[in-house]
Amino acid sequence: MESLGIDIKLLIAQAINFALFFFIFKKFIAKPFSNFFTEEVKKEKEKEKILVDLKDKEELMIVNQNKTKLQMKKELDEAIKKSKQEASLYKTKLVAEAGEEAEEIIVKAKKQIETEKKQAEKEIKNKVAQLSNMLISQSFDKYLSASAQKEITKNILNNLPKNIN
């Protein structure tokens, strides 16, 4: 060995030195670093997971918002449509009521005209009757002679049924 230039003691010392270095490195440097890295990776993964979750949530929220917007728009459209229908119905109802009222007014007016016409006719008829009666009465006063009166009495008696009780 010595002829090969290898010092066995030095080799052993170096081996021990290496083993010690390896032991110390593994125990106090490599392991904490490894743990640190593992932890960091874990944290990164968690962060990514959280980000993905957040993104998912955001997307879900956007989808929900869109859904809500659509739903609101749909409801609004429905409400507008319903309102328009109700307004149309109300308008139709109002027009119908106005028509009915107008018809009622026309009927009333016609009735009133008819009543007034009848009243006027009645009054004219009464006047004519009064006038006729007055004329006949005056004619009788003027032209009915005593002989004519006697003739009337005779005529009445002749036309009476016999033996009235």
Add this chain to the structure above:
Amino acid sequence: MKAEIISAYKLDDSEIEEIVKSFKFLKDVAVENTVDKKIKAGFIIKYAGKIVDLSISSRLNSLKNLLYETD
């Protein structure tokens, strides 16, 4: 109780007799003739709450009422 015959002129006896003959309820009843020119012609008999109106004025009134009632 007297019966009253209202006429537009003074009735003569024959006319009164004819009237009495025509109405049985006037038999044996004293009759008094009253003149009322308003009745124009004909006569009205009033006796015991009964009135028989055969005057021209009542006919005229009937005619007037008929004219009123006719549509």
